[in-house]
Amino acid sequence: MKNSQYRVVGIMSGTSLDGVDLVYVTLNVNEKGWSFELEKGQTISYSAAWRTKLKTAIGLNKEALDRLDEEYTLLLADIITAFIQENALETVDFVCSHGHTILHRPDLGYTLQIGNLPLLADLIQHKVICDFRVQDVLLGGQGAPLVPIGDRLLFGDYTACLNLGGFANVSYENALHYRIAFDLCPVNVLLNEQANKLGLLYDPEGSRAQAGTVCQPLLEALNALEYYAKTPPKSLGVEFVASNIQPLLELHVLSPEDYLATFVEHMAIQIANGIQLPKQAKILVTGGGAFNTYLMSRLSFYASSYEFVVADDLLVNYKEALIFALLGTLKVRDEVNALASVTGAQYDHSSGVIYDIFDPVW
Incomplete structure (x- = not known):
């Protein structure tokens, strides 16, 4: 039993x-x-x-x-x-x-x-x-991702679950009531590396990113990466960063603040583009990136029809x-x-x- x-x-x-x-x-x-x-x-x-x-x-x-x-x-x-x-x-x-x-x-x-x-x-x-x-x-x-079964069983009151960790991933039920989930783009795996150059473990509330300037050529190159045009199922790993993003960074030498600003803009665009849900969808947000208020504000700008609900601190982190x-x-x-x-x-x-x-x- x-x-x-x-x-x-x-x-x-x-x-x-x-x-x-x-x-x-x-x-x-x-x-x-x-x-x-x-x-x-x-x-x-x-x-x-x-x-x-x-x-x-x-x-x-x-x-x-x-x-x-x-x-x-x-x-x-x-x-x-x-x-x-x-x-x-x-x-x-x-x-x-x-x-x-x-x-x-x-x-x-x-x-x-x-x-x-x-x-x-x-x-x-x-x-x-x-x-x-x-x-x-x-x-x-x-x-990957494996978390969506938990999203279904524990957080079914939300239209979708968005996690902003090393990579962003989303999970939701489609029209046929199948759970769909996939990785959207890198997040903290990129942001923390630039914060480290500034002597920080991470960028508190995205303040350093907000102080930077978006590099449009790098932003366009990031948004043009082939992964984003693929249909799910799909997932990301550190290999993607090494083979696809790092070469672009070598072509665009910027200050850490400008890298951060460009990355945040890229992430907000790709997350908004990747989430295809009805208007007024209620989305639970967890992961360390949920504390990045600048990232959340840019995401809300590009996906203004959705309600993003940041979980309590314990759930965000764990x-x-x-x-x-x-x-x-x-x-x-x-x-x-x-x-x-x-x-x-x-x-x-x-x-x-x-x-x-x-x-x-x-």
């Missing part, structure tokens, strides 16, 4: 490299559906050394990647154990971890999230559900970690947690790997 309540730790590390997000959540399910209580949320920032390791890992060979995978698993184990102990979490049914994406090329049939080794369960002494993307790619899908807790719970229940209509996989499926202590189960 399946349980009606689960107390779960969810973990997410995004491409913006802010750190490791952890939540402790109670998930309830009954005949009316799913509900949640987000009880604890914490972000453990990466050290400068770890940010550099993760940012440059895309260029590593297999042997070096394997070493990094082990090192990162040890790091996650320490972070998770400290979170459980410091918050005196007496009941943890299991831990659900996304890991950190290093490689994502579904078009070539592979994706890699480090920190998903069986060792993790033994180190933290809890059942672990992880490695959610690989199976979807093997089934011909993009392996929605993805919350939903990965749900994804792991669905896996434990052997229920669908990856939607073919979203990823392009051959069929809906229950993705992820379950590691019991000393007893891995696929």
Whole structure:
């Protein structure tokens, strides 16, 4: 018999490299559906050394990647154990971890999230559900985005859910009641890099971007990138930035403020163009970019017919970690947690790997 309540730790590390997000959540399910209580949320920032390791890992060979995978698993184990102990979490049914994406090329049939080794369960002494993307790619899908099943089950009161993290992605039900979701454009993965040049981890409220000047030739080149003309399902990774955006930046040498201003304009245009919804659609906004008031103002300018609702701070920061807790719970229940209509996989499926202590189960 399946349980009606689960107390779960969810973990997410995004491409913006802010750190490791952890939540402790109670998930309830009954005949009316799913509900949640987000009880604890914490972000453990990466050290400068770890940010550099993760940012440059895309260029590593297999042997070096394997070493990094082990090192990162040890790091996650320490972070998770400290979170459980410091918050005196007496009941943890299991831990659900996304890991950190290093490689994502579904078009070539592979994706890699480090920190998903069986060792993790033994180190933290809890059942672990992880490695959610690989199976979807093997089934011909993009392996992303995976969050939309959570948008459907937990946030169905909204027309759509927009996440402004390392990349922007949107999720909504189409006219045939299929969940549609896809990546729209890079966000914090670009903004934070320029903020770093100014000695900042990020651009508070977009003030530096607002002080800059938009470079029209660069803006036009960014908007002309082939990805934006593709139809979903589609997804983005750091490879896209390296191969498509970085060459454009080398052709347009600007101050960090002007890069930021141009990027924000580009993001607002692409997000507005990518969201095709009825007027007065109510859109829940989460992710670190939701705090960028300048980005939100430019987005509202280009998409003035929509109502953008920025979630409360806890949900803004931890929605993805919350939903990965749900994804792991669905896996434990052997229920669908990856939607073919979203990823392009051959069929809906229950993705992820379950590691019991000393007893891995696929």
